[in-house]
Amino acid sequence: MNSNDCRNKKIYFRWRINTMNKRIMAGIMTGVMFSVAGQTVAFAMPGDIKEAVMESGYNAYDHTNSYANYSDSDLISIQGYYVATAQAMIRQSPFGEIYGSVTPGQEYYVVGECADCMWYKISGDVSGYVYAAYLVPKSDYFVPAINTEQTWNVRDLNMKMTVTNTSAVHVRRAPSVTGEIITALSEGEEVHVTGNVLNTEWYECKYNGETAYICDDYLTPELPQTMACTAKKLNVRAAADGNSPVIGTLNHGDKERISADENGWLRFSLPDGRIGYVSDEYMAVVDQ
Known part of the structure; x- marks a missing residue:
């Protein structure tokens, strides 16, 4: 792996859903606390968040201090069709009892997103909550065709970031260390980030009008x-x-x-x- 692309040591920038994906890889113990209908609930996530999302043997009720349900009025409304990108569990509540699982490539109607908590509520034959990293808007979902140029599922972003933590970082035509190198950017250069490639460590960006990709270890939000x-x-x-x-x-x-x-x-x-x-x-x- 080229040191200008991705380092072994993670640098945690939680920008939209990307950092939750990093926590899956990092395997750290994390506690999430939020209020639902006036009730404070603490979900203790396992050492590997992916276990809670993908494995049926984990039940977060063993780690909670109260029982909570969301009503539709508590959700940030979405009301649209999304497509599953992995076989994630459908749960009674975030990290709660398992009702079933979503099928990769299948459409699901998303009612809304939990406020301050990255879970979607879906409605259908099996209704419940699915971790947001594994659902993407139908309009953004692509199925790569055989023997054609590959595409990726990207969650839209729109922000300015700056190259950091390296003297130079490669800009590539694909979100991979094997992707063709377009150029290299120096530390301090500004980048217009247009998306986060789901379930990867790569940002989508624009370079001279062309779609390109940069490893997220080397981009920091430009503030203020x-x-x-x-x-x-x-x-x-x-x-x-x-x-x-x-x-x-x-x-x-x-x-x-x-x-x-x-x-x-x-x-x-x-x-x-x-x-x-x-x-x-x-x-x-x-x-x-």
């Missing part, structure tokens, strides 16, 4: 930058924690000057001078 809310309604919290008090809300299209990224929570100043935090899953860069 102005970003807009992409959700219909997004909670603003008092701290970088899904369990902290809600001190306000953003509506779709609201713009804020983001000053920092704290482990996946974007920090900005409210009009009254208080500091607020929102999940980076629902913010996108805009021109100032």
